[in-house]
Amino acid sequence: MEWRDQGILLSARKHGETSSIIEMFTPTHGRHFGVVRGGTSRKIAPILQPGAQLDVVWRARLEDHIGSFSVEPVRSRAAAAMGDRLALAGLNTVTALLSFCLPEREAHAPLYDRTQALLDLLGQLDVWPLAYLQWEMGLLEEMGYALDLSACAVTGATEGLCFVSPKSGRAVSAKGAGEWADRMLPLPDVLRGEGEGSDAEIGQGFVTTGYFLERHLAHDLGGKPLPEARARFVEAFTRRR
Incomplete structure (x- = not known):
């Protein structure tokens, strides 16, 4: 199994003596984990900073395996x-x-x-x-x-909206809130x-x-x-x- 994508590094943690497990967010494959061999090295470790934009290739014998990543930096956001x-x-x-x-x-x-x-x-x-x-x-x-x-959940009005119902997530006007105003969200x-x-x-x-x-x-x-x-x-x- 193999795919290539570009994504955002969410996290990285040490794995074994020299490797890292990274968590990527990519547009095509979503949130995905994989092992980076040599991820703790002086060459690769500075690349594996949260928020970094990386070009990655993921490989595994089977689709449900954690697999491994090879990574290339696109841009860092650390600075x-x-x-x-x-x-x-x-x-x-x-x-x-x-x-x-x-x-x-x-x-x-x-x-x-x-x-x-x-x-x-x-x-x-x-x-x-x-x-x-x-x-x-x-x-x-x-x-x-x-x-x-878009509109008051109680009256249907589109003007004077000043609250959000904590239960439904819909807008509520002052008139619609009435005596429940103190229980509403701003x-x-x-x-x-x-x-x-x-x-x-x-x-x-x-x-x-x-x-x-x-x-x-x-x-x-x-x-x-x-x-x-x-x-x-x-x-x-x-x-x-």
Whole structure:
């Protein structure tokens, strides 16, 4: 069995004395593991940094074997991430969430394209938090938990939408929420693709997407806790504000 693809390195860990096991996210073959022979060497180890764009060839005797990767660097994103605490926390969050929620060997090409575009913005901290929030919305959609923010779930109105129902993921107006308003999640304009996206609005957006990541997606994956990397990223973003 053999295939070639280009993808994003999600993680790497030592295997034996000289090898590494890497976890790749590729557009055609999804999240995929494989062994890199000599992965701890001075030549290869610097290439195997999370977020790196790699050209890979995977080989195995049988399709269900872990197989081995040969890797060639396309571009590193380490420099853009290492220069700022928020950028590094963001990179760690993206790779951790993908490792957490993607099934193995299942293609998610639209999510891959969004992820590559997001990681290529690393270091541009004036636009990255908003781009990341939009990426979380895309992740929820790809995993089957899309938020419907087009109209009020109660009244059908398309104006005055200011809440999200924590149960259905649908928008709710102030009138529709009524006495239940204090139980709703915030719906800043930025979640609907409107406005410039102030830090305050982006922070509200993280509250809402975080709820659905934790209470819906993670719950349905067996109740596993979300990766701590996301909480660290939100904390770093909040401190920046």
